[in-house]
Amino acid sequence: MKHARIAWSGAIQQAVESDGQLLITQGPHKGHLVGFDDVVWLPPLTPVSQARTVIALGLNYADHAKELAFKAPEEPLAFMKGEASLIGHKAFTKRPADVKYMHYECELAVVIGRMARHVKKANAYDFIAGYTVANDYAIRDYLENWYRPNLRVKNRDTCTPIGPWLVDAADVPNPMALKLQTTVNGKVTQSGTTADMIFDVPTLIEYFSSFMTLKPGDLILTGTPDGIVDCQPGDVIVTEIEGIGALHNTIVSS
Template sequence: MKRARVIHQGRVQHASEQGGRLLLQDGTLVGETDVTWLPPVAPPADRPRTILALGLNYADHAKELEFKAPEEPLVFLKGETALNGHRQRTRRPAGVNFMHYECELTIVVGRTARKVKRDDAYDFIAGYTVANDYAIRDYLENWYRPNLRVKNRDGATPLGPWLVDAKDIPNPMALDLRTTVNGKVTQCGNTRDMIFDVPFLIEYFSAFMTLQPGDLILTGTPDGVVDCKPGDVVVTEIEGLGALMNTIE
């Protein structure tokens, strides 16, 4: 099932996809442009959400950036205010020279996970969604010490449009990824090319920290990133998960 969170007539509602439209929890059937889209995963009521993000998790992207592929996951944390919704806007700060998208498969944790073995990893996943983890290259110190301003900025990580149940994605390690800017294809890849795959990441993180329901793991992007200008419409799409639209302002 494809699930979403939206605002309709001033009320936050859960929704599901039905024939290309949105079936709201109150039974109303509306179009995609009739609502304001929120990130598809509700904030945990009792704690901050942990958002883990991978850098250089595709060998071709590391090569594109003229950097050696990591031998251990390169990970950074994000705050929840960085999240944004489908069809929303992300600000490009004045004066920057290079701001690029990153189309990323995102894992949504479904069960408390501690010391999970690789073979059991999928049992702890609720579903998957699409992230566009914008980065400002100007602020980068180096790939092992990314400045917070590179990625952890308010509204700079659109997420969605859907949360797709894990059972509906039998093999998350064989999904095509694609990004378009103003309708032109600028990035293509497949999740099979990850250096550290989904089961590895669940095992790796849960070995030293507890993952909780609703936590997110952004798994990195393939090569093909380009600079995005104000007014550009960026669509990051992953097979089976949907197309996430965002506009630069």
């Protein structure tokens, strides 16, 4: 099932996809059908009572590492992001006026479903609630180290669109065989497959849970393949993952 979180009728609503519309599933409007263009799309993540941990992977596709002239890492290269960087489908991402290079990154995002500590790869899928699409923008002007991007590169408000759907894990039989694609103003600029990850999803869950507790609602952004290009104000970026969804985003000047 495809779940969404939207703002409509003056409130935040939970909904699911139903025959090309959104079906409200909770509250006084439960059962109402709403059009995709009649709502504000929010990150499709149920709020949690404590801060959400957002883990992002760097250089997790060999072709992307080669594109940047780096040796493929021998263990996961990770950095943390704040939840304030997340925005929803069809939202706007600000490009600072003084930067020279800002690029998208189409990524499969894993949503943790239950507390995970010392999880083995063989059991890792049991701890996943579902998957969504993330677009993890990077601003190269501020980059000091590809292996550990600093906060101004990756942790900026509006710079991590996510959505439109949270797809149940049960509806994604093999997350390691999904096609990824990015278009800029309708032109394909990035194409790849999750099969090319250096560290697959079970490996990442085993690795992170070996030294930290993963909690329900936590996110793992699993990296991007090659094919990054500079994005300018006015550009419409669509990051799409097979079976998960197509995430639309527009660049604006800050």
